[in-house]
Amino acid sequence: MCQFENLKMRRILFVGILFLFGTMTEAQVPSPSAAQSEKVWILAGTLHLGNGHVYNNVSIRFDKGIITAIDTSHATKDFPDHVIVLAKHVYPGLIAPNTTIGLNEIDAVRSTRDYNEVGENNANIRSIIAYNADSKVTPTIRSNGILLAQITPSGGSISGNSSIVQLDAWNWEDAAVKTDDALHLNWPRMHVQKGWWTEPGDIEKLQVDKEIKAMDEIFSNAKTYCSSKPELLNLKLEAFREVFSGKKKVYIHTDGAREMISAVQFMQRHGITPVIVGGNESHLITGFLRGNKIAVILIRTHNLPSLPEDDVDLPYKLPKILHDSGVLYCIADVGAWQQRNLPFQVGTAVAFGLTPEQALMAVTKNTAEILGIGKNYGTLEVGKSATLIISEGDILDMKTSKVTRAWIDGRAINLDNSQKQLDKKYKAKYFGE
Secondary structure, X not given: OHHHHXXXXXXXHHHXXXXXXXXXXXXXXXXXXXXXXXXXXXXXXXXEOOOOOEEEEEEEEEEOOEEEEEEXXXXXXXXXXXXXXXXXXXXXXXXXXXXXXXXXXXXXXXXXXXXXXXXXXXXXXXXXXXXXXOOOHHHHHHOOOEEEEEEOOXXXXXXXXXXXXXXXXXOHHHHEEEXXXXXXXXXXXXXXXXXXXXXXXXXXXXXXXXXXXXXXXHHHHHXXXXXXXXXXXXXXXXXXXXXXXXXXXXEEEEOOHHHHHHHHHHHHHOOOOOEEEEOOOHHHHHHHHHHOOOOEEEEOXXXXXXXXXXXXXXXXXXXXXXXXXXXXXXXXXXXXXHHHHHHHHHHHHHHOOOOHHHHHHOOOHHHHHHHOOOOOOOOOOOOOEOOEEEEOOOOOOOOOOOEEEEEEOOEEOOOOOHHHHHHHHHHHHHHOO
């Protein structure tokens, strides 16, 4: 009886594996596109440059992945060698900072999560080599106009190095736009909680002081290491070499005003100007941030305020507050699959004070400038990369946004994804479409 039950369980397991494999292979990830071979001429109804300017009835041309002209010429006989595309709205490709795209496939399956390493100091960790170019999540995000992303590790005091990728590639080498662009740190929470369920306040403060002291020791040791010619290679300290030379940025993940001030002053003592990631309370210290030229990446503005006394609409108003205060900022979401909603989070800022073009900058020009890729991406300008999208309606409005065409470095991108395939499959079954 026992042998029979074992055999039965093995058969069930085998069938289950076959079913899972069939489910996984049914919906295919579109193959990456080939390099641009034909000149393209888009006749745009509305052209959004991504830098705050918008023009009507303007054409844009690109060849070999580079934008060659933006003008008012619509005479097709003038450029007979171009492929002509008609468009209602043309935008720069959107950029998603601080994401786990390609590092996380299924939240509930640990083996598909590759964004967090064990230990406190992971300065030598490189997210780019873990990037999965075959992720089924990526095409769903690409379909909403997001064409570039900063893939970012998390966990520990020092999480590791992020990299910037374009979202249509065979492997991580092809995807890489800028490798190891920044080192990411998690600043300790300095707010002392009071209550019977917490540690006494003095113990909490001692723990925070201990964590900051440990961080200071790491930076001091790294500075000493990088200022000399060490006989033995230390990968954790070697990762700081480009930080101190100014080639690599430091991103500090924190939300509180007190924490942001402490973190910025800490970095200034080491000769570093950081970028803040989170910044829920950045509205309280706009003068400090502007005066010290600190950029802020706001995380998930579709959220509740961090403090009970705050205005319930504060997260929606933050982009407008920072914009009016002269603080450089952009907007990000969390995780991987959630990035598909990034344009609509940005769109909410329009309802709370920003103009549509100002809001667009929060996922185009501003993001590219903060990430250090503004020379080639973020805006539509002659000489820059032909990374752009066509939408039937407002890209920031979930009701009218419908991305129909996209190009990355001049390559026409396949916008199909597993969700569209399943939609088509079951429409055919139930409605005969």
